[in-house]
Amino acid sequence: MHISEGVLSLPVIAAGYAFSAAGVAMGLKRMKDKDIVKTAVFSAAFFTASLIHVPLGPGNVHLILNGLLGIMLGSAGFCAIFIALILQAILFQFGGLTTLGVNTFNLAMPAWVCFLVFARVIKANKIPLFVTGFLTGFISVALSAVLLSFSLLMSGEHFGASAKIILIAHIPVMITDGIITAVALPFIQRVKPEMLCV
Numbered sequence: 001m002h003i004s005e006g007v008l009s010l011p012v013i014a015a016g017y018a019f020s021a022a023g024v025a026m027g028l029k030r031m032k033d034k035d036i037v038k039t040a041v042f043s044a045a046f047f048t049a050s051l052i053h054v055p056l057g058p059g060n061v062h063l064i065l066n067g068l069l070g071i072m073l074g075s076a077g078f079c080a081i082f083i084a085l086i087l088q089a090i091l092f093q094f095g096g097l098t099t100l101g102v103n104t105f106n107l108a109m110p111a112w113v114c115f116l117v118f119a120r121v122i123k124a125n126k127i128p129l130f131v132t133g134f135l136t137g138f139i140s141v142a143l144s145a146v147l148l149s150f151s152l153l154m155s156g157e158h159f160g161a162s163a164k165i166i167l168i169a170h171i172p173v174m175i176t177d178g179i180i181t182a183v184a185l186p187f188i189q190r191v192k193p194e195m196l197c198v
Contacts, residue, residue, distance in 0.1 A: 002085075002088070002096075002103055003095060003102055003148065003151060004096055005097075005098055006098075007099065007152070008102060008151060009155040012102060012151055012154050013098055013102060015101075016099070016101030016102030016106075016151070017100075017101030017102075020082065020102075020104040023075070023078035023104070023108055023112070024082050027073075027079040028079060030074070031075075031076045035073070038072065038073065039079055039080050042069050043083045046066070046084045049062075049063045049064065050063060050064060050065075050088070051088075063173065063176065063180075064140070064144065064173060066081065066114075066141070066177075067111060067136040067137040067138075067139065067140030067141065067177060068180070070110070070111030070114045070115040071114065071122070071133075071136055071185065072196065073111075075115075077108050077112055077115070078112065081104055081111065082100075082108070085100055085103050102151050106147040106148050106151060110139070110140040110142075110147065111140055114136045114139060114140045118132050129185050130185070133178075133185035134179065134182035135178070136181050137180060137181030138175065138178035141178075142170070142174050145166060145167050145173075145174070146167070148166055149164070
């Protein structure tokens with residue numbers, strides 16, 4: 001789900017950096033000292049999960065896990081995703097430095113939205129956690145795919161076909177992320193419930 005260098009228009013790049021900078025600043029402001037290690041661990045997990053890429057037009061498809069990261073970190077997810085993406089851009093040329101802001105926002109914003117919505121659902125404990133986990137994983141990837149497609153469309157109408165393909169191609173990723181998050185959240189709650197950022 002990385003957008004490559006040279007694809008986006010300058011206004012989209014600028015907006016991506018502005019929105020991501022605001023998100024990272026919010027994450028840093030709200031992050032407590034005890035959350036630093038957890039943020040680093042989930043940044044590494046996100047980095048590792050998204051290393052295997054299947055190229056698709058100007059972007060690519062891979063496991064994302066931003067919903068799980070969002071539930072675990074809240075607003076600190078912006079920091080974790082930013083760090084992972086900048087390392088991927090520098091070390092492996094996944095995405096790029098000019099598109100770093102847009103890529104960060106496209107992945108971190110859905111993670112934070114899922115935290116805002118589903119953290120309350122988890123606290124209420126009225127819906128089985130595996131159902132909440134699946135919805136978190138599925139919706140976070142769906143929102144990221146929509147933002148990715150929107151980023152491309154805002155850079156030119158000629159990306160219309162690619163935007164549609166990217167949305168369709170991410171359906172298996174939505175389901176896979178949903179299943180992994182559905183399994184992971186009950187496990188984490190059982191063995192280390194204090195890790196959940198709810």
